[in-house]
Amino acid sequence: MAKENETNNEIRRDSEGWITYRPEIKVLDCTIRDGGLMNDHLFDDKVAKAIYQACVDAGVDYMELGYKADKKIFAQNKFGIWKFCTESDIRKVIGDNDTTLKLATMADAEKCNYKNDILPREESVFDLIRVATYIHQIPIALDMIKDATDKGYETSVNLMAISTVPEYELDVAIETLAKSEVGTIYLVDSFGSLYGEQMQYLARKYLKAAKAMGKEVGVHTHNNQELAYSNTITSLIEGVNYLDATIDGMGRGAGNCQLELLLGFLHNPKYRLRPILKCLTDHIRPLKANLNWGFQIPYMLTGLLNQHPRSAMKFLAGDNKDDFLQFYDEITEENS
């Protein structure tokens, strides 16, 4: 696998560049999962079904439908069905998924009753369990990965908030995950704070550890500094094969890598842009008027300062949302 990566880099550094394509690349749409953080997962069935159909028609490889959240932790009357992703709820909306599109759901460490709520794969509409973990939750994440693997699923792991983790700890975390049963380890830019050079450096680090154990690397970016798309391309050039994106960049705060930009870049003929543009026009833009995700100056500032965007989200929901200077002064105030 490492050899394949070297070859790919070699090709791309030569004259072929983006003219050709790498068939190993997989695109994962996470519009409903990451976008659900903006609307408490309250998608109309019609909209959810339209996104699903767009992914099928566009040749997208995986679609993530939401979280497998523990109903003992989260009240069902406060969230949409995409927060819990029960088999029956999902099948009611999108059927049994008799397509080539694989379905994924996210299982958050400490927020998922995985032993009970994740059924064996042969009884499930899902193909891929995506474990999300902070570095201090890795022992739980490892158990979740093993549980999902034993039940027959493909697995991936999102190690979150790495931009605030010391490198010697990150190295141990990546090595530990690489030794687990997980199929794909994701490089995640939770705060949208990473520059291209940092992504390149981290992608090489992740790839080295993952490829040595026969695993893939994925990338999940946020658009706080308007680098989500370019950081995704930077990562794929290095050899990262699993690429997360959302329609219109729908996602928490500044949003994600835009699926339409990504499909415009990818040259595998199986991908088609038109169904995504149709869904964006008909179903996603009408949501944006109220939910208002995407690049904004306050997100740029939290990204720049390597902070969680929650202060920016709070500011943008307030009365002075256009006074960027006030927000700048607030978050750069002296701490002592």
Add this chain to the structure above:
Amino acid sequence: MAKENETNNEIRRDSEGWITYRPEIKVLDCTIRDGGLMNDHLFDDKVAKAIYQACVDAGVDYMELGYKADKKIFAQNKFGIWKFCTESDIRKVIGDNDTTLKLATMADAEKCNYKNDILPREESVFDLIRVATYIHQIPIALDMIKDATDKGYETSVNLMAISTVPEYELDVAIETLAKSEVGTIYLVDSFGSLYGEQMQYLARKYLKAAKAMGKEVGVHTHNNQELAYSNTITSLIEGVNYLDATIDGMGRGAGNCQLELLLGFLHNPKYRLRPILKCLTDHIRPLKANLNWGFQIPYMLTGLLNQHPRSAMKFLAGDNKDDFLQFYDEITEENS
């Protein structure tokens, strides 16, 4: 000069990365010039003066005030004073510029009566003449460069629309410009169609030709595919030292590299972000409501297809501006 560039690359490829800074880097604000394409150069004096003051306060190196357009070609009653940049008009608004900020104006090949309208530098408020040329106008551009050099100005040249030029012709054009009196040759992504790898390749090409003749390279990007900022960073990492940007990305169509993102990235302590955020909040955002520049799906599509954004601008000014699918179908219609 070439050696300096190699050293820079070496440093950046090591562990220092963005922690340090390269003192040779110069930032050029072109808000009024490129932004003027959105409002026929009709800036209020108050707004123009505020942008000027923000550039001074932010430690920006150059500010481009507009075009030196020929009044025989363009009717004065249809455009603001920033289209013509006469010495008296400029001095009326911003005075004699007794600051460290250098002032620039753009002289468009075939649209500027440069022999008459550009005064000797000692009589001028301007420091830098920026010649803009298409590849077929290079003989005129060379004469304009010589004229401005003889009059005592710093000079730069923007070679436009290179993404539609065959490479063997581009090579000749760059070599020819490198042999001229010009100080800085700009790598310009007119259609916002270039990816990071292409920018890297072109930056290396421009740098090789320019540095051999003791000249600098600049970069001017557009945000059609949301790559203006990342392409600017990619270029500077390669050794490009002159960086164009605009406040809030104000510029034609999808706009430019955002100055606030760029200053956030640059680590030379002479640059300050706060004055730009203040100007953006107080003066630029109020303009955006009407002028509506910035990334939009139709610009993404013209960028993707390596086309001038004029079809997207026309579409976005029409009644169906939100029907991106219709625009996609229009511009991908079969040509025969």
